[in-house]
Amino acid sequence: MTKLHDNIQENYEQGNYQGAEASYQQMKSTQLKTMSDNVRSDYQMGYDQAIADYKNHNPFHYYPDKILQLSNSGKPQVADYVQGYNTGKNSTK
Structure with a gap:
């Protein structure tokens, strides 16, 4: 478990997850628009x-x-x- 934590922390500090937040927000926005179009x-x-x-x-x-x-x-x-x-x-x- 410690190795997993260290690996995630190392990747985070190297900036490997910077695109994840933008991708998540884009996906969330698209999903909400699709849901509202179907109402x-x-x-x-x-x-x-x-x-x-x-x-x-x-x-x-x-x-x-x-x-x-x-x-x-x-x-x-x-x-x-x-x-x-x-x-x-x-x-x-």
């Missing part, structure tokens, strides 16, 4: 799913109106998704 609203995900179902000749899903009441019971994501899906489904007619 979509629940409504948009439902809409996109309906359009994908239509384009792929898949049957549309049926969501009972009672699901929309979930928005009043602390589950607005589900209701938003269903509203988006229904809007997308109706836009294909």
Whole structure:
């Protein structure tokens, strides 16, 4: 264990890890941008799913109106998704 520590310290003192911080920051920045680009609203995900179902000749899903009441019971994501899906489904007619 002491040899590992000494080896790391020697490399650090020689400046062998200077590029590591820049590489890490670049990777982190790229990863965060990719994640933020993929963030979509629940409504948009439902809409996109309906359009994908239509384009792929898949049957549309049926969501009972009672699901929309979930928005009043602390589950607005589900209701938003269903509203988006229904809007997308109706836009294909």
